[in-house]
Amino acid sequence: MARNTITIPITKSSNSDRRIIVPPDIQQDSFLPGAVTNILYMQKAYYFAEYLNNIGLAWEQPEWLNQKVIINTTIHLYSRYRYRQAMIYQQGEFSEGSEIPRVTSADGSIGDGLYSGWNEIIIPKDLKGSIILEQANRINGSVNEWAEIHSSRNSNNKPYVTITYDDVPPEKPSSLYPSGITLNPRDVIRFSWLHNSKENLQQKGFTLEYSTNGGGTWTKVIQTTPNQYYDMPANTLPSTGIVMWRVKTLDDNNSESEYSTASFTLGVVPQKAPIPISPISQYLDENKPIRFEWSFVGGSPSETQSKFDLQYSTNGGSSWTTKTLTTNNNYYELPANTFSGGNVTWRVRTYNNWNEVSPYSENKSFTVIGSPPIPLISSVSNSARPLVSWQSTNQHIYELEILQGNKVIFEASSIPSTSDRSFKLPIYLTDGTYIAKLRIANEYSLYSPWAEKSFIISTVKPTKPIMSIYSGEYGVTIKTSDTSLKTLVYRDNIYIGEVINNHFIDYTGENNKEYQYFVRTIDSNDNFSDSDIKLAKCKFRGNTLSSVSDLGNFIKLRTGLNSNPKKINQFGVVGTLQYFDGREYPIVEFSEFSNRTKSLSFFVRTIEELENIVEMIKKRETFLYRNSDGKNIHGTILEINYDENETFFGYEIGFTITQTDYRGVSYD
CATH class of the missing domain: 2.60.40.10 (Immunoglobulins)
Structure with missing residues (x-):
């Protein structure tokens, strides 16, 4: 353990001057501070009077000394005269210019007083940066000697202290490894520990000793390193037995800890099952x-x-x-x-x-x-809407494609069924050569290979229909020649409805947009013939609203109250905000969905018009809203609000239509 000494100047010093008049009949106490003089007095005395003086001394003691073991504190004082009176002392704080506290519980005494010149007062303790000195015994009568000590304000022979201290050695290392386990000596064995310094000093080195014969002999390893471990090379130790080992550490003050000990067993640990x-x-x-x-x-x-x-x-x-x-x-x-x-x-x-x-x-x-076996397409009927038939086992889902050349012209994806073995195409095919492709999936969603079958459509066509067409304000009227065959109406090659009694009106076209129309007659074998294509359009003022189940019964919505109708469009995508710990703001998870709405305000004259809209909403059906600008919306209306206006004799109505996925009409 290293022993050290530090010298510190005394930077604060002060006196208390307490006068006592000794004749009993006139005994009197008085206090006179004398804080800023260059001389500190222990006692001044003359006839019939006695002055008892306390001295306070202080210095700036470094904080790091608090972590050391203080052996003693030596006060170095310069006295101008010999002073033979005993003194007592006590660690304590004081303020310059104020009364110095009395020694109430002495930490020790100085029996010989002070000598003329330099004095060393050795005090075997840590004074924490300050001390109070006081005369040990009161003396009655006249005293002809006193102490005059140079204060910290004197120009020479200033007081100072020397502190002798020992460094605090590190405690025993802890967390020793290995301890109480079995290790394979064929491996590198790492010995590790924790260095424990009360002074927060790093490890400078270590001494490690190990014994394989119960402590009879020890092998020593000494290293200068901050590493709190030692890697013993493989195969250094015998294959079996007990290893005793101990380690001590050295800090930057060259102070050494005591040994910590541990032990472990040597042996080949068998590998475990994977x-x-x-x-x-x-x-x-x-x-x-x-x-x-x-x-x-x-x-x-x-x-x-x-x-x-x-x-x-x-x-x-x-x-x-x-x-x-x-x-x-x-x-x-x-x-x-x-x-x-x-x-x-x-x-x-x-x-x-x-x-x-x-x-x-x-x-x-x-x-x-396993995947299910490939299905067998057994037949494809020769008609414009052919029926595809097949045989399969372990079918839970099927998919069908129709190709013309290399182009897929129809596909039915992931239809769940364990019983279907045929499928009638919902579209009409012209005469020609096609390929049908089919595959199935089992209960594990494993798909079979594709089955293929080439087929030819060659049909006898019915008589070509004759179509007359008339553009109108709100719809396009189609008339056909008299026929008993089923007749379908197409607009821009999309099926939109069926001719009844040689007559059909299209109330679904966009305003002022020209379309190509034709009709298709179909016989009992699903063979067809198309009319010539003709052009037509509707052209209307205002806006219309109807349910898709009764398109001809539409409501005209033309004006707002003393203004044009209010139309507010809104579009958005669908997403969810997710909040996570450690993030101030959310992240968004988008879905594939979108949302489009149109909020509308109109003025209607009659209660009948209002009730018609209410009744349509009650049916819970899809609406068709046709806007004057030519933009149609298929959607739903969940509620309507209206205000009866007695001034203008009508109703202000407002509703929002939300666009929905509408697939139109089907053949069957």
Whole structure:
């Protein structure tokens, strides 16, 4: 342990001057401070009077000394005269220019007083930066000697202190490792500990000793390093036995701790069974490769896998197939179609870098599932709307495509059905050559390969229909020649309705937009013939609102109250704000959906017009709103608000139509 001394000047000093008049008949006490003089008095006396003086001395003691072991504090004072009176002292604080506190509980005494010249007062304690000195005994009568001590304000021989201290040695190291465990001597063994310094000093070095014969002899390792560990090379220690070891640390003050001790056992720890990772309780496609994965568990940190034996069984473990491979890879992949459905059990064992083998892992299992067999398209009927028929097994979903050349002209995706074995196309095909493609999925959503069948449509056409067309204000009127055949109306090649009694009115066109119309007659075999294409349009003022089930019964909405109608459009995407710890602002998760609305305000004259809208809302049907600018909206109206205006004899109405997904009319 290093012993040190530090010198500190006294920077604050002060006196108390307490006068006592001794004749009993005139005894009197008085106090006169004398704080700023260059001389400090311990006692001044003359006939019939006595002055008792307290002295306060203080210095700036560094904080780091609080972490040291203080041996003593030496006060160095210069006295002008010999002073033979005993003094007592006490650690305490004071203020210059104020009364110095009396010594009420002395920490010690100075029996010989002071000598002329320099004096050393050795006090065996830590004074914490200040001391109070006081005359030990009161003397009655005249005293002809006194102490005059140079204060901190004197120009020479100023007082000072020297403090002798010892550095605090570090405590015993803690958290020793290894301790109470078994380690493999074939590995590098790391000895580690925690250096514990009360002075918060770094470790400068360490001494480590170990014994393999119960402490009979010790091998010493000394290193100068801040590292709180030591790596012993592999194969330094015997293969078995108990190792006792101890360590002590050295800090930057060259102070050394006491030893801490620990022990551990030497032995070759056998590796444990590997841990299966996957596949476990999974459904796997037999048409894809199957990857087995596991985790190697060595008996020591330096062990690595060098080889494995992977076994699998398709009969519950009655027999096993073994795959052995020399590799450090913790996985193995079997090719596709190794299994053909059913349960598979597997296990694995590993070899370490010393060719020692582990036990087998736990048995794990998974289920192999296969794609359903390819379906057979048995027939495609020769009609403009052909019926596709097929045969299949283990069908839960089917998908159908119709191709003309390399172009898909129709597809039906992911139709759930276990019973369907035929599908009638909802579109009409012209004569020509086509390809039908079909595949199915089983209960595991595994798809079969595509089945294909080429077919030809060659039909006898009915008589070509004759169509007359008339543009109107709110609709386009279509008339056909007299026929008993089913007649469909197409606008821009999209089916929009059926001719009844040779007559059809289209109330769905956008305002002032010209369309191409034709009609199609269909016989009982779904063969068809199309009319010539003709152009027509509607042109109206204002706006209309109707339900899609009764398009001809529309309501005219033309004006607002003393103004044009108010129309407010809104578009937005759909997303959700997500808030997370550690983030001030949210993030957004968008969906694929959009939202479009139109808020409208109109003025209607009659209660009948208002009630018609209310009744349509009650039906809970899709609406068609046709705007004067030519933009149509299919959507829903959930509520309407209205205000009866007695001044103008009518109703101010307001509603919002939200656009919905409307697929139009279908053939069947």
